[in-house]
Amino acid sequence: MTTASVPLPNWISYGLIPLLNLLLAFFFSGLVVWWIGESPFEALKFLIQGSLGRGDAIGFTLFYTTSFIFTGLSVAVAFHAGLFNIGSEGQAYVGGLGAALAALALDHYVPWYVTMPFAIAGAAIFGAAWAFIPAWLQAKRGSHIVITTIMFNFIGAALMVYLLVNVFIVPGKMAPETRTFLEGGQLPKLDWLMALFGLKLGPAPFNVSFLIALVMCYLVWLLIWRTKFGYEMRTLGISPSAAIYAGVPYARTVIIAMLISGGLAGMMALNAVNGAAARLQVEFVAGAGFVGIAVSLMGRSHPVGIILAALLFGILYQGGADLSFEMPTITRDMIVVIQGLVILFAGALEYMLRPAVVRIYQQFAKG
Amino acid sequence: MSLDPSPAPAIELVGIDKKFGPVHANKNINLTIAKGSIHGIIGENGAGKSTLMSIIYGFYQADQGQIRINGKPIVIRDSQAAISNGIGMVHQHFMLVENFTVLENVVLGVEGGALLGRDAARARGELERLQKDYGLEVDLDAIVEDLPVGAQQRVEILKALYRGADILILDEPTGVLTPAEADHLFNVLRVLRDQGKTILLITHKLREIMAITDAVSVMRRGEMVATRATAETTVEELAELMVGRRVLLHVEKGEAKPGPVLLSVKNLTVKDGRGVKMVDNVSFDVRAGEIVGIAGVAGNGQSELLEAIAGIRKPSSGKILIDGQPVAELDAARRRELGLAHIPEDRHHMGLVLKFEEYENSILGYHRDQRYGSGAFLDLEAIRKDAEDKIAKYDIRPPNPRLKTANFSGGNQQKIVVAREIERDPKLLIVGQPTRGVDVGAIEFIHRRIIETRDAGKAVLLVSVELDEIRSLSDRILVMFAGKIVGEKTSEAGEQTLGLMMAGIAA
Numbered sequence: 001m002t003t004a005s006v007p008l009p010n011w012i013s014y015g016l017i018p019l020l021n022l023l024l025a026f027f028f029s030g031l032v033v034w035w036i037g038e039s040p041f042e043a044l045k046f047l048i049q050g051s052l053g054r055g056d057a058i059g060f061t062l063f064y065t066t067s068f069i070f071t072g073l074s075v076a077v078a079f080h081a082g083l084f085n086i087g088s089e090g091q092a093y094v095g096g097l098g099a100a101l102a103a104l105a106l107d108h109y110v111p112w113y114v115t116m117p118f119a120i121a122g123a124a125i126f127g128a129a130w131a132f133i134p135a136w137l138q139a140k141r142g143s144h145i146v147i148t149t150i151m152f153n154f155i156g157a158a159l160m161v162y163l164l165v166n167v168f169i170v171p172g173k174m175a176p177e178t179r180t181f182l183e184g185g186q187l188p189k190l191d192w193l194m195a196l197f198g199l200k201l202g203p204a205p206f207n208v209s210f211l212i213a214l215v216m217c218y219l220v221w222l223l224i225w226r227t228k229f230g231y232e233m234r235t236l237g238i239s240p241s242a243a244i245y246a247g248v249p250y251a252r253t254v255i256i257a258m259l260i261s262g263g264l265a266g267m268m269a270l271n272a273v274n275g276a277a278a279r280l281q282v283e284f285v286a287g288a289g290f291v292g293i294a295v296s297l298m299g300r301s302h303p304v305g306i307i308l309a310a311l312l313f314g315i316l317y318q319g320g321a322d323l324s325f326e327m328p329t330i331t332r333d334m335i336v337v338i339q340g341l342v343i344l345f346a347g348a349l350e351y352m353l354r355p356a357v358v359r360i361y362q363q364f365a366k367g
Numbered sequence: 368m369s370l371d372p373s374p375a376p377a378i379e380l381v382g383i384d385k386k387f388g389p390v391h392a393n394k395n396i397n398l399t400i401a402k403g404s405i406h407g408i409i410g411e412n413g414a415g416k417s418t419l420m421s422i423i424y425g426f427y428q429a430d431q432g433q434i435r436i437n438g439k440p441i442v443i444r445d446s447q448a449a450i451s452n453g454i455g456m457v458h459q460h461f462m463l464v465e466n467f468t469v470l471e472n473v474v475l476g477v478e479g480g481a482l483l484g485r486d487a488a489r490a491r492g493e494l495e496r497l498q499k500d501y502g503l504e505v506d507l508d509a510i511v512e513d514l515p516v517g518a519q520q521r522v523e524i525l526k527a528l529y530r531g532a533d534i535l536i537l538d539e540p541t542g543v544l545t546p547a548e549a550d551h552l553f554n555v556l557r558v559l560r561d562q563g564k565t566i567l568l569i570t571h572k573l574r575e576i577m578a579i580t581d582a583v584s585v586m587r588r589g590e591m592v593a594t595r596a597t598a599e600t601t602v603e604e605l606a607e608l609m610v611g612r613r614v615l616l617h618v619e620k621g622e623a624k625p626g627p628v629l630l631s632v633k634n635l636t637v638k639d640g641r642g643v644k645m646v647d648n649v650s651f652d653v654r655a656g657e658i659v660g661i662a663g664v665a666g667n668g669q670s671e672l673l674e675a676i677a678g679i680r681k682p683s684s685g686k687i688l689i690d691g692q693p694v695a696e697l698d699a700a701r702r703r704e705l706g707l708a709h710i711p712e713d714r715h716h717m718g719l720v721l722k723f724e725e726y727e728n729s730i731l732g733y734h735r736d737q738r739y740g741s742g743a744f745l746d747l748e749a750i751r752k753d754a755e756d757k758i759a760k761y762d763i764r765p766p767n768p769r770l771k772t773a774n775f776s777g778g779n780q781q782k783i784v785v786a787r788e789i790e791r792d793p794k795l796l797i798v799g800q801p802t803r804g805v806d807v808g809a810i811e812f813i814h815r816r817i818i819e820t821r822d823a824g825k826a827v828l829l830v831s832v833e834l835d836e837i838r839s840l841s842d843r844i845l846v847m848f849a850g851k852i853v854g855e856k857t858s859e860a861g862e863q864t865l866g867l868m869m870a871g872i873a874a
Contacts, residue, residue: 227743231727231734238722244679245709245717246732247700 008354008361014300018346020353022312025345029338036334038327050322051315055194057322059204064288065307065314066206066271069213071292072310073220074127074265076301078145080224081257082237087134087149088265089289090156091127095266096273097160098126100168100178100280103185103273110184119185119274120212120267127266128259130156135258139251145258153289164282177281187275207275209267216264217303223260233257265289297347309346316342375438377402377534377565378423383432385418392418394589396432400582405556405566407576407597410586411609411778411806416569419586420536423567424456425449436534455527459539461519465512470494472511473526490529497528501558516665517548524555535559536567539804541575545664546834546866553579571806573602574835585609610808618814621822623842626655628691629706629795629826630676635685637671645671647850648685653795658817658827660841660858662834664869668850669830670712673799676828677709678702679717690794703732708788712799712830718784719772726754726768729787757786762812778809785813789820796820797828802836814840834862834869 030040051061071088078085085091102118134148164176187208191201224230236243236253243250272284291313298312299305320335345352376399383396393415400406410416421427423434425443433440436452443449449456463472474490494507503521511519520540527535537556541549556566556579568580576583577597584594585608593608630653637646646668653659663669674680676687678699687694689705697705709732711717719728730739730750739753740746754768761782763775772780781801788796798817802810817840821827831837837844844856846868854868 226745226747228734228740228745229743231730231745234723235720235731239716239720241713241716242718242720242731245677245699245711246734247678247698247703249698249700 008358012357012361014305017350017353017357018298020357021345021350022342024353025338025342028345029341032334032337032341033330036329038329043323043327043330046323046326047315047319049319050326051319054202055199056202056204057318058199059194059201059206061311061314061318062206062210063204063271063276063314064317065310066210066213066275067268067288068291068295068310068313069217069306070209070268070271071265071289072295072299072306073213073216073292073303074261074263074268074289075292075296076299076303076306077220077224077233077264078257078261079296079301080230080237081233081253082240083138083145083254083257083261085131085149085258085261085265086146086293087131087152087289088261088268088292089285089287090149090153091130091262091265092268092285092289093153093160094130094156095123095127095263096269096280096284097163098122098124098266099269099273100181103181104178107182107185112184112186112188115185116187116208119187119270123266123269124263125266127269128263130266131258131262132255135255135262138258139254157283161282164280168280175281177277178279181274181278185274186278187270189275205276207271209271209275212267212270214307216267217307220264221303229253229256265292294343294347297350298343312342313339374402375435376400377404377437378567379433379435379438380419380423381433381435383419383422383429383434385422385427385429391589393422393429396591398584398591398594400565400567402437402565403560403563404581405560405568405579407568407570407580407583408586409569409571409573409576409583409605409609411571411776411808414586414609414806415589416586417538420456420538420567420569423449424454424536450530450532453531453533454536455530455532455534456536457520457523457527457538457540461523463511463519463522466510468508468510469505469514469522469525470507472522473507473529477530494525494529497525500562501528502555503528515548517544517551520544520548520552521555532564534565534567536569538569539571540568541570541572545832545869547870549575573605573807576605577602587611606807609806618811618818618839620818620840623657623821625657625842626824628652629655629689630797630828631686631688631691632672632676633686633688635672635675635682635687637668637675637680637682639671644850646675646682649847649850649852650685651845651852653826653828655794655826656821656824657842658821658829658840660837660844661828661830661847662837662844662865662869663830663832663847665832667847667869669832669847670799672847673709673712673797673828673830676797677707677711699732700735703791703793706794708791708793708796710784710788710796710798710801712803714780714784719780721771721773723772724769725758725763725772725775725783726751728772728783729754729757729768731787733787733791757783757790760790761786761816776806777804778806781805781813782809785816789816793825795826795828797830799830800832801829802831802833834865838862838865 033040033043051057071092074088075085099119099122102122103115106115106118130152134145134152137143137148138145168178169176170179189201189207190210194201224234232248232253235246236248268288273280277284295306295309295313299309316339320338324330324332324335378400380396380398383393385393396419408416418427422429425445425448434443441452443452464475470487470491473494474487478486491507498504503525505518505521511522540552544552560566570576580597582594583597583605585592585605587609633650635646635649636644639645649672661669671680675682678697689702689707692705694702715721720731739750751768758766758768763779763782801813801817817827829840838858841858844858844860845852846854846865848869848871856865
């Protein structure tokens, strides 16, 4: 009936349309920059140079990318089961506790690669545990997962502040954070990987958790499209009534999907806690959980799309920070505006250009 | 210009052609519809009927060709243009706001001003006149969702007439109606025609074509293959024109040889969400080697009964035994393991996940089976091979297991479900509305499969609101009314008898 039902080739749906959306977002961002009296081209130059221009810039960009991949995957897994997990932020925060406990317990005794699996498990288990209660409430009591996961973000934040201020704080210090992990509790930087490309990492915190993130992308792809459980998740996510017909157990599927989602969010802590800061700090998630929602939306809940979207947001984060440093009139808030425009055009207005593209495509296909 | 005194035809289509990429949906269609007639259009699913109607109603633009209304060539860019040219459409799925009154629904979009009061009063007068003229009784102040389906349809017709329609397109109008409601609709259509309206009736029910139309056009694979005066054709000829070969409208079947009881339902009661008894203390058995049909007007508890047996809906009391085993505590998946197969009433919401590729749907409900992959993983190669075998055996078109299920026609979608359920070699097959929205060729095919399943010694429970289907397939017929089984008949029972029982009048 309408253009919405006209099938388009994949390269248009997944390549051209997102690209056009992105260009539109940049165009309007440019207008905003121009409106406050700066040159949009100059700003774009700083943004690109600040995120991709030097070895350390790339290192920072990829560091942010890593966090966003974890949270993006977290949102995507839940989304495939028809669940909107807004709680990746809190799950990552609590996941940090698991990662830090593993490091604090082991860093005196063993090298990093022995600690790593424990840190991964700790982060995943704590993140999953934080997702469990909302999942159980949704599965058994019908409490809406959006509401409960938002609430759990606040509860998680309060819990972590309490623990850091009253339990983990180093006696005599002011900062609410754990002691610094020894090398045995850290995840090493990937300077060798950068060196392969002739780049110097410098102070950037780009670390081994990037590789863990890529492995998780593969595992998530495997889970969703190659396992029986993934099949059940997708059935439930697309058509709850067909899932009942097929005998997909609702409560079990919801809870397991949320545990996996929470676990992936928790693993974001590997990057920030074990990789970058080498200690557990207050507010270390810094919004990565919410960015994960945008990343998953933009990446169409597919691991490859999530990697690309996470990279884009990594560039915006790192390049944006550099931009506001180089052009003081462009404040942090302006950067948030630009990020907002990208989310608006690439996510929320995803289908805005589609009818026009369909018409052009049909003209083209006919001729 | 000719001096012919006879009026110009209501609709003339000249050389209408429409392609969607490689699909040639309408090939050079020429069609003339006389003013003041009821003209039927029949064809299998995917024959191009819907595309053609969408072109007339402005949803699509034709690539080539011309539309003339009352002899005047016009361009119909959208449904607004169609309406202003006097074309109204009654969709298969009603476009009504359920919690508005009839009057509010009719004036929606043509309110005429910011304040409703005065225009509503004028609309009421106009509607009362239309109701009187055409016999379209319905309470203007009733809330739409409280009305029976037949009345809702009359609201749709009123809506079109209120907007000044002279040409009415009805898309599968009787799909949701009881036989009595369908008769009522036909009376309304006759009155409309006699008052000079032109009616275009799209249907796949040949009997309706014979009963009500003046002329009939047959479409096949995008082409208009024939137009006949209804009085000069037969059901057999039309079926053959539609399918392109001879069709058996009534499948031959031998005597049933009933064996042991495979499904036993005892004092089953099922309540809906509001606590209303949808199935009320129902008991019956189905034996191996027989087809038991449940006849009834839609909404009398058949759906709930089927869902309770399939493990989708929890009964509030009573027992269900599959092959002697009580199944109260088992979910749909466990019941499948006991040998139950279920062709659900609603393939779009239950039987299929439309966004899945075909092969993914070919394992829905059986995806845990070892043959589709051991352990936690799916064996895609085995699944696709299996899907291809079913596609070949059931002649599912297009034969592409990687195609999205939504892109198959209704008949082929249903074949995907039927193939999946019957090829499992179940002990007990429960079937709901197996041929709803399915074309004649596929109906014959599906009916044959169901009878073969019976002949292979399986028990079959069939629920259908199509009385013809129940009568031609069933060995025993149970009639359901208001949640109760009001009687049992053999397949020889007359339509009249069954119809009265379905209406709750006689037992």
